[in-house]
Amino acid sequence: MKHVIIGAGPAGITAAEVLRRLDGEASITVLDGEGELPYARMAIPYMLSGGIGEEGTLLRRDADHYRMLRIDIEKARAAAVDTAAGTVRLADGRVIPYDRLLIATGSVPSRENIEGIDLPGVHTCWTLADARAIVAAVRPGARVVQMGAGFVGCIIMQGLVSRGAELTVLVRSGRVVSRMMPPKASEMIARWCGTQGVRIMGKTQAARLERDGNALKVTLTTGETLPADVYLSVVGVKPGIDFLAGSGIAIENGIVVDEHLRSNVPGVYAAGDVAESRDCLYGKHQVNAIQPNAVEQARIAAMNMVGRDVPFIGSLAINVLDTMGLISNSFGQWEGEEGGTKVEHIDEANSRYISLQFSGERLIGASTVGFTDHVGALRGLIQGKVKLGAWRERLLSDPSLFMAAYLAMSEKLA
16 A cells, blocks of 8 residues: 655644554555755744753654654655546656555645745745745844734744834734634733734735835835835745645535545545544534644544544644743633634733623633643533533533633533
8 A cells, every 4th residue: 555645744744653553564655845854834833932952843853753663754845646546746747656645745834925025035934945044144133124023023023022023013904813712802812912012003915115225115004114124025825735626525614524434535634734624513614724633634534544533523722822921822712603602801010800601501612821731621622512500500600710610510411
């Protein structure tokens, strides 16, 4: 059996290792389109802050790890998939056949469509190569203008400031992490960034970029101009699936997969940020681009690739964010649902916030800022679809009692 995995991130490497454990004789090839040793993107912020070196980003430290497992890491990018022939065409023109194919290419950065986006001094922050360029460019006193304050934008702030950057962040919507936090929580996170020396500019974005001698000039949609030594474009990501055009693989927001992570094409599977799979609350299909979900999907996809019958129970939207030392979390349907019940508690003096969203007796979503202890209990209550009974009213009165509720319900269900 010849297994080909496109993508060498946490999903691709997890799948390769599970495949080898289950089948000692199969051929396993992993296509690493970046030409790097397999690494974790989520380690890049720690590299920017100097907490780790490049070696700290690697998924496996042992240089012989893949050779010992007889996993072939091919430093080549997939250019197209021919599902009728069962082949992957590489960017260098070579063609690799497969019996089973797993697509685990993850996400790619969205690109701003503005004049000057290709100028020297303009960077994204997604790959190890991006991180190297930023480390080289950002010295103490460097003026950095960052477009975007979503999840990635917020986690890299610490690294930039710790390197001595004078950081200005542009937020088009006016709300930081607006896709994972309610308005009040976003406001608190933005205020916290201000106390750490970051200038947040809402309701604006870059209109064009120009070279001004050795620096950049960033013209905003408001007409204001900002000088910059470095411009960072961090405006979100999308599934890396452009190479699948014409393959016949069904794609909506991502590759549509069933409960076994299979696509509509026999022998083709998907896992991670590219997979549009069902969620565990409502069974709706969605792309859930978080590393724990990617790893679990890869594990299950690999088992099914060798003939097991293992269903994926569904993903849960989870975001855990460290913004310059302020921890925030969101779980499940954090925005709530129409006709649902919610409670919100705000402690601005201590930068603490919690909101809970209910559907009947069940907790379906939660958001927190400044809570670091026991927040996993919120995930347990949501993912377990626990009927809270009298605890629902207690949580509506005091949402900070979520751990007590979790323990009480665990004892009841045991």
